[in-house]
Amino acid sequence: MKTKLIAWYLPQYHIIPENDEFWGKGFTDWVTVKKAHPLFKDHQQPRVPLNNNYYDLSIKDNVVWQAKLAKEHGIYGFGIYHYWFNNEKNILTKPLNIIHDNQDIDIRYLLAWDNASWVRSWSGLEGNAWTPTEDKKNSQSKAVLIPYILGKEKDWENHYSHVSKYFKDKRYIKQNNRPVFIILQHDQDIIEMCSYWDILAKQDGFDGIHFIFKNKRWYNWKPNEYRFNYEPHHDSWMNPTAWERRIEKLKILLHLPSQKFCYNYDIIWKRILKEAENANPREYLGAFVGYDDTPRRSKQGKMIEGASPDKFKKYLGQLINISVKQNKEYIFITAWNEWGEGAFLEPDENEEYNYLNVIKELTK
Numbered sequence: 001m002k003t004k005l006i007a008w009y010l011p012q013y014h015i016i017p018e019n020d021e022f023w024g025k026g027f028t029d030w031v032t033v034k035k036a037h038p039l040f041k042d043h044q045q046p047r048v049p050l051n052n053n054y055y056d057l058s059i060k061d062n063v064v065w066q067a068k069l070a071k072e073h074g075i076y077g078f079g080i081y082h083y084w085f086n087n088e089k090n091i092l093t094k095p096l097n098i099i100h101d102n103q104d105i106d107i108r109y110l111l112a113w114d115n116a117s118w119v120r121s122w123s124g125l126e127g128n129a130w131t132p133t134e135d136k137k138n139s140q141s142k143a144v145l146i147p148y149i150l151g152k153e154k155d156w157e158n159h160y161s162h163v164s165k166y167f168k169d170k171r172y173i174k175q176n177n178r179p180v181f182i183i184l185q186h187d188q189d190i191i192e193m194c195s196y197w198d199i200l201a202k203q204d205g206f207d208g209i210h211f212i213f214k215n216k217r218w219y220n221w222k223p224n225e226y227r228f229n230y231e232p233h234h235d236s237w238m239n240p241t242a243w244e245r246r247i248e249k250l251k252i253l254l255h256l257p258s259q260k261f262c263y264n265y266d267i268i269w270k271r272i273l274k275e276a277e278n279a280n281p282r283e284y285l286g287a288f289v290g291y292d293d294t295p296r297r298s299k300q301g302k303m304i305e306g307a308s309p310d311k312f313k314k315y316l317g318q319l320i321n322i323s324v325k326q327n328k329e330y331i332f333i334t335a336w337n338e339w340g341e342g343a344f345l346e347p348d349e350n351e352e353y354n355y356l357n358v359i360k361e362l363t364k
Contacts, residue, residue, distance in 0.1 A: 003323040004076035005359060006173070007336035007345060008112070011081060011092040014058035018091055022120065022145050030054045033339045036295035043303075045295065047339060050347035057095040060102065066346075067099070067107035070336065073356040074363030075345070077108030077173050079182065079332060084113060086149035087158055100166055110173040111163060112182035115190070118146040156193045160200045167206065175329065178210035182228070186213045212284065228284040228332055261299065265290075265306035269315040276322045285323050287316050288334040289355055292342030303342065309354040317362055 012029040019027040034054075036046040049055075055062040070078065080099075084090045099105050120143045149155070166172050167179040174180060179201065183190060198208045212226045268288075276285045289312060292303035316333075323331050335343040347353045 001324065001327050001329055003320050003328060004330050005074065005333055005363060006077050006079045006110070006330050007070065007075050007333045008338065008343075009078035009080045009095075009109075009336045010338050011057055011095045012340075013337070014056055014092070014094050016091055018089075018118075018146065028056075029340045032295050039294055039299060043294075044350065045292070047292075047295075047342060047344075048349045049339070050349055050352055057098075060098050063095050063098045064102075064105055066336070067105050069346070069356070071107055073345075073353075073360040075333075075336070075359060076330075077110065078336060079112045080109055082111040082113045082163070083118075084115070084159055084162070085118065085146045086151065087155055089146050090162065091146075096166070099171075100169055103171075106171075108171050108173050109166075110180045110182065111166060112184065114184050115148060115150070116185055117144050117148040119144055150189055150193065153196060156196050157200065160197050164200070164204055167201070167204070174206075175210040177207040179206060180210045180212065180330075182212045182214070184214040226282045226284060227280070228286055261294070261302045263302065263304045265304050265308075265311060268304055269311070273315065273318055273322070276319060279322075279326065281326070284328055284330050284332060285319055285326075286332045286334065287319050288343060289345055290342050291334070293340065295342070296340045309351060309358050312355060313358040313362065316358065320362060 010029065015026060015028060023031070034046060038045050055065075057063060067078075080096050081092070082096075083092050096109075096111075099107065099109060163181070167174075172179055181197075183194075194209070194211050201207075201209045210226070212228050214228065272286070272288075279285060288304075290304060290307040292301070294301035294303055319331060333345070335341070335345070337344050337346050339346075345355050345359065347356065
């Protein structure tokens with residue numbers, strides 16, 4: 001089976017009333033990206049899109065450009081983040097609806113439900129706004145901006161009714177006549193919802209839904225329960241080595257600046273590959289391009305140093321080989337356009353199209 005590469009897609013690049021209220025008028029993730037600054041020598045911030053392409057994803061031409069670029073370079077589809085909080089709140093939907101409503105946009109896609117409350121976890125940091133209804137001095141607290149409410153069967157049916165229009169799109173990614181739907185947080189209540197959705201999907205002519213969960217805990221459910229790993233800042237991958245712990249202690253003793261938030265690209269990738277070799281048969285593998293969330297979280301952030309297109313090609317090639325050997329259909333890549341976390345395949349001023357050309361070469 002040929003492994004297909006699905007890139008995580010962030011729709012946070014168009015203005016919405018909620019962001020205007022929480023972060024200031026006209027806020028999109030570009031505001032955070034532009035305000036970033038270096039925290040130490042040779043820290044590459046801010047990251048700048050090639051040709052200053054700070055696009056607006058409420059404009060069809062920009063979504064068309066993304067889809068065309070992705071497909072030409074070997075990306076099978078986008079895993080689009082889905083922000084359904086409750087029956088009253090479903091936000092950041094414009095690029096998804098542009099794709100759905102325009103059959104001429106040639107890209108496959110699926111939904112990844114970020115099912116958690118929206119909290120202000122990074123708004124009080126330098127370079128970012130804060131919730132105007134709260135005091136800046138207290139802005140480090142994680143105030144709930146939009147509550148997540150799972151609800152019961154009536155709510156589950158309402159949510160399914162909304163997403164089923166995407167499931168019915170011929171471009172929506174399916175596995176054995178099951179729409180692929182990813183859920184980032186799950187517990188027993190979510191499993192009950194999934195069982196109910198499975199029934200509704202079969203009523204719509206599907207063979208159920210191919211659910212993929214983010215976390216590692218398994219529940220006693222059905223054979224079509226899968227999981228995946230995709231975060232480069234996964235705790236087990238970022239645990240410091242004994243040598244790294246000694247270096248940190250030495251820096252403290254010598255009163256040298258500590259960079260505990262910096263991690264090594266090669267070490268992280270080698271841990272990912274080692275874990276992938278022993279992955280569960282029902283666990284999809286995950287890759288990453290780079291990572292630096294200091295634009296969002298400043299000194300409280302994490303970054304991975306030492307990335308390069310050549311290293312990315314080497315490690316992703318190995319991961320693809322493992323995935324093929326394990327007969328797994330998808331690898332999830334962080335990310336297509338998570339600029340605020342330094343995880344993007346889109347061209348920037350530093351590397352231009354180099355990372356995309358790696359994907360193109362590995363998938364041809």
